[in-house]
Amino acid sequence: MMTSGGKYSTINNQQLQGSVPAVPDPPPVTVKFTDSNLQTFPPSQAHGKITGGSRPPRDADDSFSKPVSGGSSDEPQQGGWLQTFAVASYKPYFDVDTSDVLERIIDSLFPFRGTFNEKTSTNPDLYGPFWICTTLIFLAASMGTFVTYIAHKLKDQEWNYDINLVTWSAGLFYGYVTIVPLCLYVILKYFSVPAGLVQLFCLYGYSLFIFIPALCMSIVPLDIFRWVIAGVAGFMSATFVALNLRAHIKSAGEQWFFIVAGIFLLQLALSVVLKIYLFTVSV
Incomplete structure (x- = not known):
């Protein structure tokens, strides 16, 4: 201990003996939180599916499943006869998918059922x-070309490809499946x-699908066999169309029989x- 004269003095050890009084701990501080106003949302019930917030564009989903009354907001709205020239x-x-097309093809091979129109009334397709x-166009051209080529080679004759067979069959099939339904509609x-x-x-x-196997069997070099194949295919195709339209055409009155007979x-x-x-293949 320092005195007034600038000297240090000793401290009596006895005066230092004793215990240091304990300092009491401060009381614990409790923090209270007010109730939160956050809302709790139940979990979505669509497990394993894409929710509406992350759904892909309609082009990748089911935009083509039903005929739409109008175009999307990104496409210009067209009205009246201009919609005929719109691809949408x-x-x-x-x-349609593969199963739909196969089912309709099978129905065309059983013409006496007469249920094709009912099955396709809500979703007719052009695919x-x-x-x-x-297929009929290229098959008719290829089969005719193959048969004439073999016939010419067997007789050692010169063979030339007839390109008119493709154009003629294209005009026949495309024209028939377009003009005849249009006239019947009128x-x-x-x-x-x-x-x-x-x-x-x-x-x-x-109704024309039956002619595909008929064309394949026409390579048999027997004219009577070809007549039978063409007759059977024509009868099945005509029966398929007539029976499916008969129930609808009956509402035309007494003229329904003549319309069905004409079809x-x-x-x-x-x-x-x-x-x-x-x-018919001629050499």
């Missing part, structure tokens, strides 16, 4: 008719018979034309 207006008629006609409208133009295109397009005979005439120009 034809998208619903190509909304199947287009590819059936396209006739049915005249008699106030309910009928859809796209549904008629669908019906006539699938049946016109389809038979098609098979005769195919036999003469496609099923």
